[in-house]
Amino acid sequence: MACQVTLSKAQWDELLSFFELPIGMTSQQATLSRQAVTTLYDRQDLKESYLYVQKPAHRLCLNRYWEDGVLLPFGASRDDFIVTNPADPLKGWSFDKILDLDAGPATNDIYGKLHVHVRQRLRLFREWLQTEPLKFTFSCMDARDLHSNLPEGSFDRIEASNISDDSYIGMRATAKALGPLLRHPNDNPNATLITLFMNAVASVAKQVDGNPGVQLAKIKRASEYLRMTWVLEEHDPELHKVKWAAEFVRPKDAFFDRTMDWR
Ligand SMILES: C[S@@+](CC[C@H](N)C(=O)[O-])C[C@H]1O[C@@H](n2cnc3c(N)ncnc32)[C@H](O)[C@@H]1O
Secondary structure: OEEEEEOOHHHHHHHHHHOOOOOOOOHHHHHHHHHHHHOOHHHHHHHHHHHHOOOHHHHHHHHHHHHHOOOOOOOOOOOOOOOOOOOOHHHHOOHHHHHHOOOOOOOOOHHHHHHHHHHHHHHHHHHHHHHOOOEEEEEOOOHHHHHHOOOOOOEOEEEOOOOOOOOOOHHHHHHHHHHHHEOOOOOOOOOEEEOOOOOHHHHHHHHHOOOHHHHHHHHHHHHHHHOOOOOOOOOOOHHHHHHHHHHHHOOOHHHHHHHOOOO
């Protein structure tokens, strides 16, 4: 396996600085600084509404992860782990797959299950690395400049993350910049540009969400899915479930089609 990294001098210097601990920062201070964000002391209402819609056992797991940020089974000792995790790793994997995993008797230990899942994937990846001659090339530049560094028509797949969202460069510029790098259809009719539209639906939906009629329709639809049999009062905590569920069951095709008006 070969690896090549190309960075400007300023980018190298910056990268190295990420590995330096701020002077005087202890692991306890780092943990406190992380907890100031994850435990949302000053956004208690948001935190509790999120916990309310979780299964009780999952609330325990979430609270524990927010406190220590270590991806281990619930009962495992944390003594040897002093480096805090910056982000919630649950968001990077399919939640259903994690829940379905058979990882022993603690069936509700979601971070424990994720720990097992990630270990399995890493082990498979390590084994696979040994069987294929691979070359990784890393560079740090605007995707719109990649064409000057890479040969045209040489890729079977290009994964562009969500730079196709309007908040970044948009679909038109993404296709213009990366399309020519794909292999010609005569060479590979299946050569594909893969993009993610992470904010597209939300940005269009936001334009109509202030309308009370739209809110009512969303709540009605979610209540049907949740099979609510009673009328909710203004402060009924079950409203949190309706609110969170509403986004999941909302029809989104029309919003998405509107963002696709770039052609
Ligand atoms: C929201 S993050 C995506 C996170 C993660 N990869 C995912 O798919 O969930 C979008 C990333 O695209 C990068 N990005 C945005 N515009 C870009 C451009 N013109 N060229 C290269 N990267 C860009 C941003 O710096 C950011 O890291």
